[in-house]
Amino acid sequence: MSTLVLLSLTGLGLGALYFLVASGLSLIFGLADVLNFAHGLFLSVGAYGTWWAADRLGLGFVPAAAVGVGLGALAAVLVELLLIRPLYARPIDQVLVTVGLSLAGVALLQAGFGADPVTFPKPAWTEETTTVLGATVPNDRFLLIGVALAVLALLQLFLHRTRFGLIVRAGVEDRAMVTALGINVRIAFTVVFAIGGAAAALGGVLAGVYYGDVSPGQGTSLLIFAFIVVVIGGMGSVAGSALAAVVVGLVQQFTSYYAAAGVGEASVVLVLAMVLLARPGGLTGRTA
Amino acid sequence: MTALLDVSELTVRFGSSQILHGVGLTVAHQGVTALLGRNGAGKTTTLKAVLGLVPRTGRIRLADEDITALPTHAIVRRGLGYAPEDRNVFASLTVTENLELAARGSGPHHYDLVYDMFPELKQRGKQRAGSLSGGQQQMVAIGRTLLNDNRLLLVDEPTKGLAPKIVTEVADVLARAAEKVPILLVEQNLALVRRIADHAVVLEQGSVVHTSAAADLLTDADLTRELLGVA
Amino acid sequence: MTKSAVLTSPAQTDPPAAAPAPRRRQLLRRALPLALLVVLAILPYSTLDLPALLPGPVNSPGSLQLLGVCLVFAGLAATYDLLFGHTGLLSFGHALYVVLGSYTVNIAVTKGGFGLPAALALTVLVGLVVPALLGALALRVRGIAFAMVTLAMAQVAAIAVASDPGRLTGGEEGLSLLPSAIPDFLAGIDNTAHLYWLALAYLVLVAGAIGWLVDSEPGRVWAAIRENEQRVAVLGLQPYRFQLLAFVIASFLAALGGMVHLFLMGGSSPQITTSSFTLGFLLMVVLGGAGTRWGAVVGGILYAYLDHRLGALGTSEAVAGLPGFLRAPLSEPLFVLGALFIAVVYFLPGGLSGLSTRIRGDGR
Numbered sequence: 001m002s003t004l005v006l007l008s009l010t011g012l013g014l015g016a017l018y019f020l021v022a023s024g025l026s027l028i029f030g031l032a033d034v035l036n037f038a039h040g041l042f043l044s045v046g047a048y049g050t051w052w053a054a055d056r057l058g059l060g061f062v063p064a065a066a067v068g069v070g071l072g073a074l075a076a077v078l079v080e081l082l083l084i085r086p087l088y089a090r091p092i093d094q095v096l097v098t099v100g101l102s103l104a105g106v107a108l109l110q111a112g113f114g115a116d117p118v119t120f121p122k123p124a125w126t127e128e129t130t131t132v133l134g135a136t137v138p139n140d141r142f143l144l145i146g147v148a149l150a151v152l153a154l155l156q157l158f159l160h161r162t163r164f165g166l167i168v169r170a171g172v173e174d175r176a177m178v179t180a181l182g183i184n185v186r187i188a189f190t191v192v193f194a195i196g197g198a199a200a201a202l203g204g205v206l207a208g209v210y211y212g213d214v215s216p217g218q219g220t221s222l223l224i225f226a227f228i229v230v231v232i233g234g235m236g237s238v239a240g241s242a243l244a245a246v247v248v249g250l251v252q253q254f255t256s257y258y259a260a261a262g263v264g265e266a267s268v269v270l271v272l273a274m275v276l277l278a279r280p281g282g283l284t285g286r287t288a
Numbered sequence: 289m290t291a292l293l294d295v296s297e298l299t300v301r302f303g304s305s306q307i308l309h310g311v312g313l314t315v316a317h318q319g320v321t322a323l324l325g326r327n328g329a330g331k332t333t334t335l336k337a338v339l340g341l342v343p344r345t346g347r348i349r350l351a352d353e354d355i356t357a358l359p360t361h362a363i364v365r366r367g368l369g370y371a372p373e374d375r376n377v378f379a380s381l382t383v384t385e386n387l388e389l390a391a392r393g394s395g396p397h398h399y400d401l402v403y404d405m406f407p408e409l410k411q412r413g414k415q416r417a418g419s420l421s422g423g424q425q426q427m428v429a430i431g432r433t434l435l436n437d438n439r440l441l442l443v444d445e446p447t448k449g450l451a452p453k454i455v456t457e458v459a460d461v462l463a464r465a466a467e468k469v470p471i472l473l474v475e476q477n478l479a480l481v482r483r484i485a486d487h488a489v490v491l492e493q494g495s496v497v498h499t500s501a502a503a504d505l506l507t508d509a510d511l512t513r514e515l516l517g518v519a
Numbered sequence: 520m521t522k523s524a525v526l527t528s529p530a531q532t533d534p535p536a537a538a539p540a541p542r543r544r545q546l547l548r549r550a551l552p553l554a555l556l557v558v559l560a561i562l563p564y565s566t567l568d569l570p571a572l573l574p575g576p577v578n579s580p581g582s583l584q585l586l587g588v589c590l591v592f593a594g595l596a597a598t599y600d601l602l603f604g605h606t607g608l609l610s611f612g613h614a615l616y617v618v619l620g621s622y623t624v625n626i627a628v629t630k631g632g633f634g635l636p637a638a639l640a641l642t643v644l645v646g647l648v649v650p651a652l653l654g655a656l657a658l659r660v661r662g663i664a665f666a667m668v669t670l671a672m673a674q675v676a677a678i679a680v681a682s683d684p685g686r687l688t689g690g691e692e693g694l695s696l697l698p699s700a701i702p703d704f705l706a707g708i709d710n711t712a713h714l715y716w717l718a719l720a721y722l723v724l725v726a727g728a729i730g731w732l733v734d735s736e737p738g739r740v741w742a743a744i745r746e747n748e749q750r751v752a753v754l755g756l757q758p759y760r761f762q763l764l765a766f767v768i769a770s771f772l773a774a775l776g777g778m779v780h781l782f783l784m785g786g787s788s789p790q791i792t793t794s795s796f797t798l799g800f801l802l803m804v805v806l807g808g809a810g811t812r813w814g815a816v817v818g819g820i821l822y823a824y825l826d827h828r829l830g831a832l833g834t835s836e837a838v839a840g841l842p843g844f845l846r847a848p849l850s851e852p853l854f855v856l857g858a859l860f861i862a863v864v865y866f867l868p869g870g871l872s873g874l875s876t877r878i879r880g881d882g883r
Contacts, residue, residue, distance in 0.1 A: 035663050037798075083861070095609070096805055096864045099798050104857025106795070111847035111854060163388075170378045170389050176341055177376040181432065182364035182392045220794055224674050231667045262682035269671045276660050276668060 002135035007253050009132070013141040015249025016148030017210065020203030021226035022233065022241040023155060024196020030172035030236020032189045033091055037098040038079055039200055039226070040219030041105035046072035046201020047120070047214040048113060054121035061123040065205045072201020073194045080193035085186070102220060109216040117215040120208035140209050147206060151199055155238050164191055172236040228268060232275045247271065290352060292317045292470055293338070293440055298346035300337050307333045309494040310346070315440060319486035320462070320471045322502055326517055329491040331474040332373050335442045339363055339370055351439065365392060369433025373444040373474070375425040379418025383409055383428055386417050390432035402431040405461050423454035430458070434465060441471045447480060459483060478516070482506050490515045552813070559719055562586065563712035574831070580711040587718035587783050589823040594725040595776045596803035596819030601769040603801065604810030605733050606762060607745030609662070612669030614797035615676045616770040620646055620777025621787040622680065622694070626687050629697040639778065646774030647767065654766035658759055670797070677792035688787070695786035705782055714783050721779045725772050726816060732768065741765055745810070795853060802860045808870030817871055826852045
């Protein structure tokens with residue numbers, strides 16, 4: 001029983017990380033049709049930004065994390081404005097540019113901070129444990145799950161209670177018609193990039209807490225699982241991403257524990273394959 | 289007085305096929321201008337080209353302002369309302385949200401007028417637009433154009449696929465709307481055209497082949513048959 | 520962009536028999552690769568010293584190995600272009616089949632006690648069956664989802680290699696090829712020239728096979744699928760079958776490349792399982808020009824060369840004199856390659872081969 005609880009909470013924590021990366025990825029793809037390979041870079045900017053603010057500026061964890069998240073959002077906005085925006089008529093080229101950016105970005109982080117992982121300044125209480133139903137659970141799991149739930153709630157508020165959210169939801173469905181109503185949908189693209197970048201950067205902060213360190217390649221490996229989550233959840237759906245992130249996190253955690261390391265990842269891909277064969281549009285049924 | 293909308297040399301290509309060959313037409317400051325022609329003549333493409341929804345060349349002037357180079361949203365903000373052929377309501381949004389999305393700028397927004405013309409839209413405000421019937425979706429699509437103070441409505445086949453009773457209802461609404469705002473109307477239903485159109489423009493294979501008062505065209509059975517293939 | 524590059528490739532747009540000048544050009548186009556091949560074949564006899572470009576004289580083992588790696592990458596890039604440029608399939612998992620070729624031979628020989636011929640035969644079999652199975656699955660979905668599924672499959676391979684199941688793959692250390700299993704003519708530093716020729720032979724095989732295939736009947740269907748998949752389906756042909764054929768051929772040829780890579784490097788390294796390696800193929804092909812006759816080959820050579828030499832450039836005196844904020848990024852090959860790639864996408868649609876067509880002023 002206690003193993004089950006620990007595995008579930010750890011799987012949910014992992015799912016929380018995936019969700020933070022996948023939600024922005026899904027919105028960006030759904031609205032702007034951009035498959036954003038540079039999204040892992042926003043994650044890394046958040047993680048390194050937090051580390052830098054804590055280590056060099058001596059800020060506490062929360063203000064440092066705020067700096068990291070702000071930098072992640074800023075990076076995303078700059079990428080959208082400078083690199084993606086001129087290419088909206090050339091969708092394949094957009095993918096290519098984000099691929100180039102992801103490779104160059106990782107190399108740049110490596111040049112700036114070294115190839116070796118740096119120790120992440122996580123708050124002391126995340127290293128302690130709490131007993132839940134007989135299981136000794138590290139506190140960082142609760143942080144991960146709590147933050148992801150808060151982000152999910154905020155995203156839903158944004159999407160369903162604001163005019164920008166209304167434009168985003170409509171744009172995911174039919175972008176041309178949104179412009180034909182006199183709305184400049186490009187501004188919504190930038191907003192979505194900013195939100196996605198901030199969420200990914202927050203994911204980077206939490207990945208730093210969870211893994212204990214930050215390395216240049218971390219964003220890319222999390223990104224691959226976030227892609228899987230997005231495809232399983234259905235592109236453009238935040239709720240679908242949340243559901244798929246939970247499924248992927250739990251499947252990965254349980255199979256890794258009961259089979260072997262590596263089997264977890266393989267079974268996630270198996271889940272992806274099964275979902276795609278049964279419902280090519282993903283769990284939420286929208287076609288990409 | 290110059291025309292409200294003045295389109296000249298409008299040309300559209302998709303890949304290697306040319307859809308419009310230098311279309312020229314004008315829309316008057318009042319009344320309904322019907323854009324007619326057989327299937328595939330380029331009527332829908334003409335509307336989309338005016339809005340900049342498809343890449344095109346030529347010159348488009350709205351009230352003596354050249355709007356050709358403007359992006360779609362800026363063209364629409366000059367005072368255009370568009371009800372597309374397939375309605376294109378946002379299926380996952382509620383009826384109210386569909387209308388709210390269409391409400392441009394600081395207004396005024398004529399929700400009262402829309403709900404007066406289509407009381408059903410008020411009752412079904414919380415229903416997702418995707419679950420509406422075709423006729424109700426058409427009400428949303430037309431309602432969106434009536435919400436703002438527009439200078440011109442572009443309405444594409446509003447009665448396509450609708451039950452006869454609803455066709456009459458839509459026709460009444462369009463007639464009422466036309467008293468306030470000019471309409472460029474694409475329509476296959478000649479009875480409806482006869483009832484509300486003042487001017488007629490006929491397209492054939494991407495070119496304008498006839499322009500006249502609507503009555504002159506529709507009272508001439510031979511001409512109607514020749515141009516539109518129907519009596 | 521890739522589409523326009525494809526459409527304007529000289530091979531497709533030149534009239535078959537035209538005025539005298541184009542005929543001379545056509546002759547040149549046939550003769551030039553042949554002449555280049557001869558030059559490449561006799562390179563190991565050259566003692567020319569190009570200190571800035573190569574680590575030593577041309578025929579030194581270091582230089583020949585670098586050149587050999589460039590040739591293998593050129594061949595691998597061509598196999599990727601068969602998918603991306605010629606058939607329009609955006610795969611992010613092509614490295615998986617290079618890994619398959621390299622590790623299957625290596626594990627069979629080094630861990631399984633196979634003789635080399637048996638190991639090669641086994642790998643040929645695996646290199647056909649695995650792509651057929653995985654391709655059949657992945658091609659059930661289109662476009663971006665296909666890209667994601669292939670990326671995910673390659674990621675599983677990366678994790679499998681890293682986790683070192685049964686101590687077969689050597690994990691992060693990689694797996695050196697059992698020295699006694701290497702045939703004499705390929706063994707030892709003195710035989711680097713033979714490895715170089717092996718790489719050259721691989722490139723010739725791949726370029727020849729793909730050149731022939733894209734002009735064949737399936738090749739025309741691939742081109743049609745790339746332009747408009749639905750139209751092909753309407754014509755009664757099944758795009759799925761032709762896509763699968765392209766996928767299996769490209770993957771099989773990549774697996775052969777993995778074998779050559781294994782001999783050239785003397786072992787299998789998990790470096791070929793990384794996502795940057797698999798994304799690298801896209802960079803190579805786009806740098807050179809997707810869907811053209813020689814674009815991928817040129818891109819592959821350029822990418823491999825810069826990837827290996829930029830590291831050396833980073834420690835060179837010219838760069839060492841620069842301030843730190845410039846020096847550090849320039850010593851990262853992938854930063855330079857990524858930035859170069861972005862610049863090509865923006866300013867040079869059609870890649871380098873598009874540039875050459877533009878300068879010559881033909882083909883457009």
